[in-house]
Amino acid sequence: MNSMFLIIALILILIGFLLFYFKFVFRKFNNNYPKKEKSKNCNFCILIPARDESRVIEELLISIKNQTVKVASENIYVIVEDKNDLTVSIAQKYHANVFIRKKIDLKRKGYALMEVIENITKDKAYDAYFIFDADNILDKNYIKEMLKTYYDGYDMGIGYRNIKNGDNAFAVSSSLIFTIVNGLSNKNRSEYSINCNASGTGFYIAGRVINKLKTYPFHSLTEDYELSLYAAIHNLTTFYNEKAIFYDEQPTNYQTYFKQRTRWVAGYFEARKKYIKELLSKLHFNNPNFASIYNTFIGIYDLLLIVIGILFLIIEIIMNSNHILFNIFNLLLGIYLLLCIFTIYLLFMERKNYHIKKKIIIQTIFLHPLLLFTYIPCLIKVLLVKEITWDKIEHGKNK
Numbered sequence: 362m363n364s365m366f367l368i369i370a371l372i373l374i375l376i377g378f379l380l381f382y383f384k385f386v387f388r389k390f391n392n393n394y395p396k397k398e399k400s401k402n403c404n405f406c407i408l409i410p411a412r413d414e415s416r417v418i419e420e421l422l423i424s425i426k427n428q429t430v431k432v433a434s435e436n437i438y439v440i441v442e443d444k445n446d447l448t449v450s451i452a453q454k455y456h457a458n459v460f461i462r463k464k465i466d467l468k469r470k471g472y473a474l475m476e477v478i479e480n481i482t483k484d485k486a487y488d489a490y491f492i493f494d495a496d497n498i499l500d501k502n503y504i505k506e507m508l509k510t511y512y513d514g515y516d517m518g519i520g521y522r523n524i525k526n527g528d529n530a531f532a533v534s535s536s537l538i539f540t541i542v543n544g545l546s547n548k549n550r551s552e553y554s555i556n557c558n559a560s561g562t563g564f565y566i567a568g569r570v571i572n573k574l575k576t577y578p579f580h581s582l583t584e585d586y587e588l589s590l591y592a593a594i595h596n597l598t599t600f601y602n603e604k605a606i607f608y609d610e611q612p613t614n615y616q617t618y619f620k621q622r623t624r625w626v627a628g629y630f631e632a633r634k635k636y637i638k639e640l641l642s643k644l645h646f647n648n649p650n651f652a653s654i655y656n657t658f659i660g661i662y663d664l665l666l667i668v669i670g671i672l673f674l675i676i677e678i679i680m681n682s683n684h685i686l687f688n689i690f691n692l693l694l695g696i697y698l699l700l701c702i703f704t705i706y707l708l709f710m711e712r713k714n715y716h717i718k719k720k721i722i723i724q725t726i727f728l729h730p731l732l733l734f735t736y737i738p739c740l741i742k743v744l745l746v747k748e749i750t751w752d753k754i755e756h757g758k759n760k
Contacts, residue, residue, distance in 0.1 A: 366680060370673035377666030380659050384652075388553040391652035395514030395598040403511055405489040405504075405565070406436040406481070409457075410473040414495035415447035417610070422455040424499040432504065438481070439495075440473045448495070471584035474577040482575040487568045493607070494562040498525060500606035507565060507605040516570055516597035519547060520563040520605035527717040530724035532611035534732050535618055536715075537725075539609075540707045547601035556593040556653035557600065559585040563607045570597060581635065583628025590636040593657040594643055596650045606714075618732065623739045630743065633660065668737075671696070700730030 407425065411418050418439070425432050434456035441448050442465045452459050460477045474492065481487070489511050493499075503520060510518035522543060524536040539560055547557040566588075571577070579587040592599055612618040643654045671692075678688045704726050708715070717725075 364677070364681075366673045366677040370670045370677060373666045373670035373673065377663045377670065380663035380666070384656050384659065384663075387652040387655050388555065389652075390646060391554050391650060393554050393556075393596050393598060393650040393653065395516070395600075397514045398512045400488075401512060403488045403508055404436075405491060405508075405511075406438060406487045407432065407491045407493065408438050408440065408474060408477055409493050409495055410440045410470050411448050411452070411495040412440075412442050412473075413446060413448065415451055417496040418448055419451050419454075420498050421493060421495060422451070422457065424497075424501070424503075426455065427501050428499065428504045429502050430504040430508065436487070438477050440477050467580075469580055469582065469584065471577060471580035471587075474584070475580065478571060478577045479575065482572060486572045489565045489567055490571050491565045492562060494609065496525065496610040497562055498608040500608075503605050503607055506602055510600050510602045510605070511565065511567065513600070514598065515600040516567045517557070517559065517592060517599040518565050518605065519543070519557050519559055519599065519601045520607050521601075521603040521714075522560060522563055523606055523608045523714055524717075525608040525610045526613065527715055528721065529611075529613045530721050530728050531615065531618060531732075532613050533715070533717060533721055533725045534704075534729040535611040535621075536609075537704065537707045537711075537729055540711055543601055543603070544707075544710050548603065550653075550656070551599075551601045553652065554598070555656060556589065556597070556650070558589045559592075559599075561585045562609065563605075581628045581632045582624050583632055586629055587632040587635065590632055590640070590657060593650065593653045594636060594639045596648075615732075615735075619735060619739065622736060623742050626736065626739045627743045629661070697730050697734075700733055701726055704729040 409418070409421065422437075425437065435458060437452075437455070437457035438460050439448065439452035439457050440460045440462060441452075442462045444461055449459050460480065462473060462476050464472060464476060478490070489508075491504075491507070507518050507520060522536070522539045524532060526532045527536075542558055542560050549555075550557050561583075562585075577584075579585075579591065581587045589599075591597075612621055640654060640658045643650070644658055645651065648654060675689055675692060678692065679685050682688050707729075708722060708725065
């Protein structure tokens with residue numbers, strides 16, 4: 362009777378691996394290619410949601426000023442909620458536009474972008490809209506490199522997200538999720554014209570998309586992932602440009618890390634619930650963007666099935682073993698050591714980009730697997746708590 366758990370575990374793990382394998386098989390079915398821009402004179406703007414970000418925004422504005430491609434200050438929009446916000450005076454120092462929100466009861470970042478875009482598109486039409494968080498710093502060639510992606514005809518360009526505060530193992534561990542998303546996933550997707558996943562900041566959306574919408578209709582807890590779903594469904598072309606480098610601040614303690622990841626997990630399911638019917642309607646081989654739709658539809662469910670299968674293996678061990686704790690310990694230790702090896706691989710990938718001390722590298726190798734395990738309590742909280750709210754994460758305190 363107890364072997365039933367073993368059978369269920371093996372079936373779930375097998376299905377998970379098959380779903381993952383088909384992500385590679387279906388790559389050849391994608392034919393969603395960009396059309397090169399004829400004009401080489403992109404009129405772009407920069408949007409910066411920046412409520413109470415006076416601690417960090419000046420570094421971003423300086424990095425924008427120092428770009429190898431000139432950025433007109435009148436095309437920079439800093440979005441705040443209060444005219445008395447200290448961020449305002451800093452933005453004015455650099456002659457940026459300050460947009461003060463009116464619908465401040467709508468707290469999410471997507472709503473801030475919605476308001477400013479609706480205001481801009483009343484009488485302007487930019488060729489590209491760049492979106493940054495206030496704590497970002499741009500490499501001097503960021504805009505130059507990203508404009509190459511725009512001129513290649515891509516509807517969305519996603520930059521390389523480097524770490525800003527690499528003197529903390531929590532921060533480095535947190536940043537490795539973007540190595541997974543970008544270095545392992547988006548880079549491969551770009552090679553096969555498959556839609557990439559945007560990750561919150563450091564990307565542009567072409568004006569032909571925004572000017573048609575005249576708004577920013579992505580308001581979930583993870584508006585970036587919602588945007589990525591929309592892009593796949595509407596056959597937008599996306600590209601990950603690893604030469605367009607920007608630096609981003611990461612959480613430096615577990616409390617902030619857990620809060621952020623719980624919001625991500627909740628937003629993931631919130632966005633999928635909104636678009637699941639449209640994804641299903643597009644899931645057919647005649648769709649030139651079929652592989653993108655398949656990848657997006659499966660999402661992380663292949664990984665979830667494998668994880669659930671492992672949990673059933675643990676149940677099987679509990680039900681059929683005389684050495685329950687010893688066997689569970691060995692299983693979890695094996696998984697932990699595999700994740701340590703995976704972390705070493707990720708850090709090796711970033712060896713040319715991350716300039717961090719050996720002490721932090723060693724701490725990260727052992728800490729990162731533990732933080733990956735905490736996605737499970739994040740998921741449990743999302744399932745048990747009726748509503749996960751959007752809470753602002755403070756920047757600039759722990760540099």
